[in-house]
Amino acid sequence: MVKKSLFKRFRESQVFWPIVAWILILVFDAIIDPSFFKLGIIQDPVNGNHLYGNMVDIFNNGAPLMLVAIGMTLVIATGGIDLSVGAVIAISAAMGAVLINPALGNELISNEVLTRNATNTPLPLIIIADLAAGTLCGLWNGFLVSRGKIQPMVATLILMVAGRGVAQLITNGQIMTIYYTPYFWFGNGYILGLPVSIYIVALVLILGYILVRKTSIGLFIETVGINAKSAYYSGISEKNVKMLAYTFCGFCGAIAGLILSSYVHSADGNNNGLYYELDAILAVVLGGTLMTGGRFSMLASAIGAVVIWTFTVTVYHLGVPANALLAAKAVLVLVVILLYSDYTKRFMNRIFERKGAKHDTAC
Amino acid sequence: MTQRVKFTLMRLGPLLLTFAVFILVYVVGGQLYPAMQKPQVFFNLFINDASLLLVSVGMTMVILTGGMDLSVGGMIALVSTASAALLRAGVSPIIVLPSMILLGIALGALQGWIITDLKVQPFIATLMGLFFTRGMAYIISLTSVSIKNAFYMKLALTPIYIPFLHKTYIYGYALVGPIMLLVAVYLSFFTRFGRTIYAIGSNEQSAVLMGLPVRRAKIMVYAFSGLCSALGGIVFSISLLAGYGQFASGMELDSIAAVVIGGTSLAGGYGNVIGTLFGVLIHGTIVSILQFNGTLSSWWTRIGVGLLTLIAIGIQSVFYIKRKRKEKST
Numbered sequence: 001m002v003k004k005s006l007f008k009r010f011r012e013s014q015v016f017w018p019i020v021a022w023i024l025i026l027v028f029d030a031i032i033d034p035s036f037f038k039l040g041i042i043q044d045p046v047n048g049n050h051l052y053g054n055m056v057d058i059f060n061n062g063a064p065l066m067l068v069a070i071g072m073t074l075v076i077a078t079g080g081i082d083l084s085v086g087a088v089i090a091i092s093a094a095m096g097a098v099l100i101n102p103a104l105g106n107e108l109i110s111n112e113v114l115t116r117n118a119t120n121t122p123l124p125l126i127i128i129a130d131l132a133a134g135t136l137c138g139l140w141n142g143f144l145v146s147r148g149k150i151q152p153m154v155a156t157l158i159l160m161v162a163g164r165g166v167a168q169l170i171t172n173g174q175i176m177t178i179y180y181t182p183y184f185w186f187g188n189g190y191i192l193g194l195p196v197s198i199y200i201v202a203l204v205l206i207l208g209y210i211l212v213r214k215t216s217i218g219l220f221i222e223t224v225g226i227n228a229k230s231a232y233y234s235g236i237s238e239k240n241v242k243m244l245a246y247t248f249c250g251f252c253g254a255i256a257g258l259i260l261s262s263y264v265h266s267a268d269g270n271n272n273g274l275y276y277e278l279d280a281i282l283a284v285v286l287g288g289t290l291m292t293g294g295r296f297s298m299l300a301s302a303i304g305a306v307v308i309w310t311f312t313v314t315v316y317h318l319g320v321p322a323n324a325l326l327a328a329k330a331v332l333v334l335v336v337i338l339l340y341s342d343y344t345k346r347f348m349n350r351i352f353e354r355k356g357a358k359h360d361t362a363c
Numbered sequence: 364m365t366q367r368v369k370f371t372l373m374r375l376g377p378l379l380l381t382f383a384v385f386i387l388v389y390v391v392g393g394q395l396y397p398a399m400q401k402p403q404v405f406f407n408l409f410i411n412d413a414s415l416l417l418v419s420v421g422m423t424m425v426i427l428t429g430g431m432d433l434s435v436g437g438m439i440a441l442v443s444t445a446s447a448a449l450l451r452a453g454v455s456p457i458i459v460l461p462s463m464i465l466l467g468i469a470l471g472a473l474q475g476w477i478i479t480d481l482k483v484q485p486f487i488a489t490l491m492g493l494f495f496t497r498g499m500a501y502i503i504s505l506t507s508v509s510i511k512n513a514f515y516m517k518l519a520l521t522p523i524y525i526p527f528l529h530k531t532y533i534y535g536y537a538l539v540g541p542i543m544l545l546v547a548v549y550l551s552f553f554t555r556f557g558r559t560i561y562a563i564g565s566n567e568q569s570a571v572l573m574g575l576p577v578r579r580a581k582i583m584v585y586a587f588s589g590l591c592s593a594l595g596g597i598v599f600s601i602s603l604l605a606g607y608g609q610f611a612s613g614m615e616l617d618s619i620a621a622v623v624i625g626g627t628s629l630a631g632g633y634g635n636v637i638g639t640l641f642g643v644l645i646h647g648t649i650v651s652i653l654q655f656n657g658t659l660s661s662w663w664t665r666i667g668v669g670l671l672t673l674i675a676i677g678i679q680s681v682f683y684i685k686r687k688r689k690e691k692s693t
């Protein structure tokens with residue numbers, strides 16, 4: 001095998017395209033308004049000194065989406081899809097809020113009791129319950145898909161529709177505001193000047209990397225995604241691989257819910273993680289993982305999520321109203337579609353390689 | 364003969380079961396709340412779910428080809444907001460209504476073109492449609508726009524009394540859904556276009572090899588769905604006499620759920636539009652039961668719809684898997 005140059009290896013890796021997209025947006029920002037990249041250190045008596053600026057915000061606010069995209073990658077790599085992540089986020093957020101104060105949704109309790117900075121459940125227990133709730137949702141999806149033999153889109157649609165109802169059931173149909181300060185650490189805290197959520201994402205990425213690349217699980221997932229039947233005949237437990245992927249996705253959704261509810265200080269069954277499933281799928285597609293399954297890269301998906309958030313922050317920075325953001329996102333999707341189409345790939349290959357040179361089409 | 368009866372039963376099985384579930388839910392509701400036995404409650408199902416029915420009819424056709432249209436809710440928001448804004452600017456409804464319908468068809472066809480020619484997954488392409496339409500609705504107006512046009516007011520507030528039933532009425536706009544349903548029934552059962560749709564849903568590759576106009580049929584199906592959701596948007600704006608970008612949020616899910624409950628397979632190829640009608644009616648009945656109860660929150664609707672979808676899929680898998688096995692063995 002001929003050793004490929006580093007640049008060529010990079011260009012053919014899945015990380016290449018999302019990084020190109022990211023750089024394009026950043027260059028656009030630099031041209032429009034160089035102050036976009038301004039970073040500073042703020043003296044914060046509560047959270048300690050930390051960095052602030054748009055770039056920090058992108059990573060801090062984008063962390064839940066990155067997490068969900070990482071989980072979604074595995075599911076999409078098995079040839080499935082998980083539409084329920086938004087609902088899982090809502091359930092996990094609701095779980096945390098209820099455990100902190102079961103009386104939060106109750107109007108009869110006096111304001112003094114409601115707004116006190118205390119918890120009814122120890123924090124570690126809250127985290128475990130949060131994660132358990134999301135993982136359970138993932139298990140349920142995995143069970144329906146692998147054991148129930150239901151199409152992934154339908155199987156997860158059930159939880160997507162019913163899940164928000166469940167979240168409302170937990171919170172008693174109310175938006176619960178959280179007043180317990182240690183809980184805010186996940187979304188607003190800082191370690192060494194950087195937001196905690198970045199470390200959480202990095203941890204999950206490393207964990208995921210070890211899980212799928214240092215064991216054969218990653219290969220199993222790709223095999224199942226490329227051809228589930230042949231995977232079955234070659235002795236891979238297709239069912240368990242799918243089960244694992246969906247469970248991991250639920251787990252990631254749960255962490256995202258924890259961070260999100262901690263960041264906004266509340267749990268709202270209707271709006272927590274709204275449209276996250278769509279953004280996450282978009283991030284995975286941006287990351288170059290095919291919707292039909294097969295080759296995947298969790299890092300590329302995470303970068304895809306960063307691209308989406310950079311784009312979002314850019315649009316806000318330009319002064320576009322929040323609600324019109326959706327239209328701008330549609331344009332982004334269109335550009336991505338065109339960028340990833342066969343025409344563009346052929347065009348790029350022609351630019352980077354001399355005419356007539358043999359090139360493999362793996363990209 | 365028995366073979367034929369069996370085959371017909373197999374084919375109509377999910378439809379009959381959906382019908383049975385609808386009757387069951389309705390009878391249970393009627394027993395719990397005697398007021399639900401009034402005929403008006405039944406017609407209210409059509410009035411309240413007028414746009415859901417329209418959207419679901421279009422959605423059924425798209426799902427039969429094995430695709431999916433996520434843009435329907437956004438289309439309703441865009442059409443309602445755009446028509447409200449145009450009417451406020453003093454444009455006559457005679458111009459507004461056709462232009463909105465054309466807008467729906469054009470956007471639908473555009474999505475169909477992106478799906479067929481750029482080879483984008485329907486999920487992604489129509490997701491883009493959802494973002495685009497909802498965003499455009501917000502760009503037109505960030506707040507709700509009320510409609511004060513006399514023609515719209517007349518459409519919205521004139522009841523049509525049903526003959527032979529005491530004090531039972533329906534609004535004119537609620538009839539658009541059933542009419543489109545009939546159109547869809549005609550298209551899917553009695554035309555070449557309909558058979559092409561089923562062929563694409565069963566196996567697109569072989570449909571292409573058979574020489575069927577797959578590309579054209581697919582674009583037309585998405586255009587039809589666009590037409591249905593544009594009509595849904597018009598009906599929505601008439602019934603509420605307003606236009607707003609927030610309208611019909613999550614309706615794409617309700618409509619997919621209604622289609623699945625109605626016995627259409629999301630993989631395409633199996634199912635029919637009539638089942639969708641009952642899927643929508645079941646959704647409406649659950650909502651009315653909750654309204655009659657009064658103490659239960661509306662989120663039980665979502666849990667109920669989710670559970671029913673699960674049951675519907677269970678029923679489907681029994682029928683379709685059996686049928687597929689049979690086809691293979693013969």
